[in-house]
Amino acid sequence: MELAGRHVLVAGAGVTGKSIVPVLAELGARITVTDGNAERLAELEGLGAELVPGLTEPPGDVELVVTSPGWKPTSPLLVAAAEAGVEVIGDVELAWRVGQLRDKPPVWLAITGTNGKTTTVGMLESILRTAGVDAVACGNVGFAVLDAVRAGHEVLAVELSSFQLHWSSTLAPLASVVLNLAEDHLDWHGSMEEYAAAKGRVHTHSRNVVHNLHEEWSARLADEHAPADARRVAFGMDTPRPGELGIVEDLLVDRAFVADPATSADELGTLADVRPAGPHNVSNALAAAALARAYGVTGEDVAKGLREYRPAPHRAEEIGEIDGVRYINDSKATNPHAASGSLRAHLNVVWIAGGQLKGASVDELVGSIAGRLRGVVLFGVDSPVIAAAVARHAPDVPVNSLPSGDDDTMTAAVKAARALARPGDVVLLAPAAASLDMYSSYGARGDAFASAVRVLRDGAGETSDGG
Secondary structure, eight states: OOOTTOEEEEEOOSHHHHHHHHHHHHTTOEEEEEOSOHHHHHTTTTSSOEEOTTOSSOOTTOOEEEEOTTSOTTOHHHHHHHHTTOEEEEHHHHHHHHHHTSSSOOEEEEEEOSSSHHHHHHHHHHHHHHTTOOEEEEETTSSOHHHHHHHTOSEEEEEOOHHHHHTOSSOOOSEEEEOOOOSOOHHHHSSHHHHHHHHHGGGTTOSEEEEETTOHHHHHHHHHHSOTTSEEEEEOSSOOOTTEEEEETTEEEESSSSSOTTTOOEEEEEGGGSSSOSHHHHHHHHHHHHHHHHHTOOHHHHHHHHHHOOOOTTSSEEEEEETTEEEEEOTTOOSHHHHHHHHTTOSSEEEEEOSBOTTOOOHHHHHHHGGGEEEEEEOSTTHHHHHHHHHHHOTTSOEEEOOTTOTTHHHHHHHHHHHHOOTTOEEEEOOSSBSTTTSSSHHHHHHHHHHHHHHHHHHHHHHHHHO
16 A cells, blocks of 8 residues: 555544544655544644645545544545545554555454444453453554554454444454444444445455354344355354354353364353353353454463453443442443343343434333333433333333433432332443433443442441441
């Protein structure tokens, strides 16, 4: 990829743009950056790029456009570039091409899906590092993949969003997995089929294509996008057949990356090694193990890496226990599919939910977990939709719907949940919806929950001490 002297247009001056510009400068490109936000654009001053606000078509001599993942394919600038025959790529594709210029290109292990990506990539990083591999989790997880490439790491455990994959064409990971697929980001892609097609691109040039036996879309995308010469590996929650990873009693077992899959198997640890607990996280652990095994990691290191993994905040994060009731923050469950996995990990749950559903249906979710619900506490713009689903599928479950706009809504929600819970229950924040109607991010929502629980716990302790 020869960029010296070529004119490259960067679309977007946010976090991604800030990582793209220095790389292009190192490669000797002539750089123009455009963004609709003049203040954000001004933050790139001094990096050697021409800053032009609000472009709707590329300058005539531009030979390549590198876009930030938030820009939709329907953005006038990107449409105009495509019509002019100018290639449009994203930061992930640029990172791949830059990496291939190195004497020893980094190995990519790529993870995508609607839910579980960050947990899986974290587990994978832990396994690889336990095995002594110079590896780093990067991509959509927060550390830009371009920065990871520039840092010279040996192996990249890469979390990829559908936005990033849409703009990738030559990416060829050593191993790839689509964990699952559910309705999400349809406003960006336009349809479920286009969303799925973007996810499937992770497999297009992969050497080891991994899929989830219990997720129809995962298997379908592997079938549709895997190269003819790729190794196919499946994982699931049952006894594995040759070519699969699975569960035998309480053991995680590999019958894919072994000398003779027909007659041999390797142990990869136990169910107790997987944290947080729950079937969805066991599934994530098997996916991480499959990618690590594709790289050559031993079963012993898989088990140790899983034991040493600690989940990131706001992902099934236990905040504390009050009067025999556990309080768990899974604010990252921003759609019904993610909330389902979290809810299924517990038997008796007071569910705190609500926010922006973005058009997603919650009937299937509520119907599938109705028997686990002790009570439901709702807030946010789409709480009436969830309340109606609970009324249809769990009419005997008490529902407390809180008014939106109150600065203390989360504190009220936690107090309402405590009133519904009994010793041995779990109060679970798994909103099944986005947060931006009330909070700046799912992280801010999770922080508010954690703070409310701690205030409640401290108050309970003071009351007990005073008695």
